Amino acid sequence: xxxxxxxxxxxxxxxxxxxxxxxxxxxxxxxxxxxxxxxxxxxxxxxxxxxxxxxxxxxxxxxxxxxxxxxxxxxxxxxxxxxxxxxxxxxxxxxxxxxxxxxxxxxxxxxxxxxxxxxxxxxxxxxxxxxxxxxxxxxxxxxxxxxxxxxxxxxxxxxxxxxxxxxxxxxxxxxxxxxxxxxxxxxxxxxxxxxxxxxx
Amino acid sequence: xxxxxxxxxxxxxxxxxxxxxxxxxxxxxxxxxxxxxxxxxxxxxxxxxxxxxxxxxxxxxxxxxxxxxxxxxxxxxxxxxxxxxxxxxxxxxxxxxxxxxxxxxxxxxxxxxxxxxxxxxxxxxxxxxxxxxxxxxxxxxxxxxxxxxxxxxxxxxxxxxxxxxxxxxxxxxxxxxxxxxxxxxxxxxxxxxxxxxxxxxxxxxxxxxxxxxxxxxxxxxxxxxxxxxxxxxxxxxxxxxxxxxxxxxxxxxx
Numbered sequence: 020x021x022x023x024x025x026x027x028x029x030x031x032x033x034x035x036x037x038x039x040x041x042x043x044x045x046x047x048x049x050x051x052x053x054x055x056x057x058x059x060x061x062x063x064x065x066x067x068x069x070x071x072x073x074x075x076x077x078x079x080x081x082x083x084x085x086x087x088x089x090x091x092x093x094x095x096x097x098x099x100x101x102x103x104x105x106x107x108x109x110x111x112x113x114x115x116x117x118x119x120x121x122x123x124x125x126x127x128x129x130x131x132x133x134x135x136x137x138x139x140x141x142x143x144x145x146x147x148x149x150x151x152x153x154x155x156x157x158x159x160x161x162x163x164x165x166x167x168x169x170x171x172x173x174x175x176x177x178x179x180x181x182x183x184x185x186x187x188x189x190x191x192x193x194x195x196x197x198x199x200x201x202x203x204x205x206x207x208x209x210x211x212x213x214x215x216x217x218x219x
Numbered sequence: 220x221x222x223x224x225x226x227x228x229x230x231x232x233x234x235x236x237x238x239x240x241x242x243x244x245x246x247x248x249x250x251x252x253x254x255x256x257x258x259x260x261x262x263x264x265x266x267x268x269x270x271x272x273x274x275x276x277x278x279x280x281x282x283x284x285x286x287x288x289x290x291x292x293x294x295x296x297x298x299x300x301x302x303x304x305x306x307x308x309x310x311x312x313x314x315x316x317x318x319x320x321x322x323x324x325x326x327x328x329x330x331x332x333x334x335x336x337x338x339x340x341x342x343x344x345x346x347x348x349x350x351x352x353x354x355x356x357x358x359x360x361x362x363x364x365x366x367x368x369x370x371x372x373x374x375x376x377x378x379x380x381x382x383x384x385x386x387x388x389x390x391x392x393x394x395x396x397x398x399x400x401x402x403x404x405x406x407x408x409x410x411x412x413x414x415x416x417x418x419x420x421x422x423x424x425x426x427x428x429x430x431x432x433x434x435x436x437x438x439x440x441x442x443x444x445x446x447x448x449x450x451x452x453x454x455x456x457x458x459x460x461x462x463x464x465x466x467x468x469x470x471x472x473x
Binding site: 070093094096098125132136146147148149160162169171181182183185186187188190191192194195198199200202203 | 398416422423430
């Protein structure tokens with residue numbers, strides 16, 4: 020390593036350290052607010068599960084829950100990963116819309132498996148700039164499992180930006196899935212968008 | 220400090236050139252194993268699992284699964300001891316005693332009905348993790364499916380850590396194996412939709428199973444040992460960035 024790059028390196032490292040110490044995150048979002056949001060989400064989900072609706076009904080219910088309580092913009096952008104930086108604003112909008120429908124179809128049809136079950140909010144803990152709300156899902160005849168919601172107010176309102184089932188993050192799993200789809204289409208974002216409208 | 224920054228810089232390749240963030244140097248070979256496993260699932264395991272779930276009444280399926288889970292407890296107890304997890308070893312021992320006696324050899328699960336602590340599911344892969352062994356490259360094993368190098372070693376050792384293998388005479392010692400195959404089939408049948416969606420509906424079933432396996436395995440490794448679970452991405456112990464933080468990066472910062 021030559022002198023210049025070493026100094027530059029130390030400089031960057033120092034700046035990063037300074038930034039890390041100065042920016043103790045101002046916690047705007049309280050535990051109570053995060054819990055309130057997830058309580059609403061869970062109440063809505065429990066209602067859908069017990070309604071015994073048809074598949075189509077459940078999918079549109081899930082899309083409604085996703086639209087009103089999740090920060091779909093950031094989830095969509097995050098699943099696109101680094102590729103979101105080369106997408107035009109119009110592409111990003113089209114992608115976000117297609118993504119919302121895709122998620123609703125893909126996960127909405129799985130809602131049936133929750134029938135007869137119940138979700139209970141258990142605890143809230145703070146992590147970095149967001150709150151993690153931990154809940155337990157109890158299904159008849161199965162071991163209870165954990166679902167965690169990550170809640171942030173950085174979008175301007177309190178929304179969840181990830182849902183983690185037994186450690187499996189919806190956002191990170193879909194990022195791998197979208198990455199694979201992009202690879203298969205040679206990185207063509209427009210092709211991805213039009214295929215995503217039918218996927219799920 | 221510079222060393223630390225350098226290390227972090229090396230550990231995180233530029234996301235602009237890499238969509239995959241998993242350590243998978245044997246991807247080519249793994250993909251071959253994956254396509255073998257997938258065709259095996261399609262031809263044998265999936266139909267067998269569905270057939271099993273359909274043919275066997277739910278109650279019997281549950282009894283067989285419980286029996287198999289009860290037999291796995293002595294192995295978990297050994298691993299809890301190896302991990303220095305006295306509490307886990309104790310709760311698993313009580314569970315085993317209660318379910319073996321009151322539960323008539325493990326066919327019933329009075330321990331859960333009595334609200335006793337959940338079983339730890341400790342295995343040797345987890346023991347290696349607590350001993351500080353690195354996860355190592357991702358591996359997909361024939362028949363057994365997704366794994367890491369550490370867990371592959373763990374699975375091999377687990378064949379020998381269950382004391383029942385030594386304690387039971389010859390025909391009885393196979394009951395456990397038969398029960399665990401049956402409960403595996405039962406799981407394949409019961410979680411059919413979930414597994415199908417990963418293997419047959421995702422864009423890249425290899426990448427999807429790798430991603431889901433690693434996330435879930437890392438979650439389980441940290442669970443039950445600490446209130447705030449350990450960092451599944453296993454940064455070095457004592458890492459200043461750890462602790463208060465979360466394992467998930469902030470998507471708003473990107």
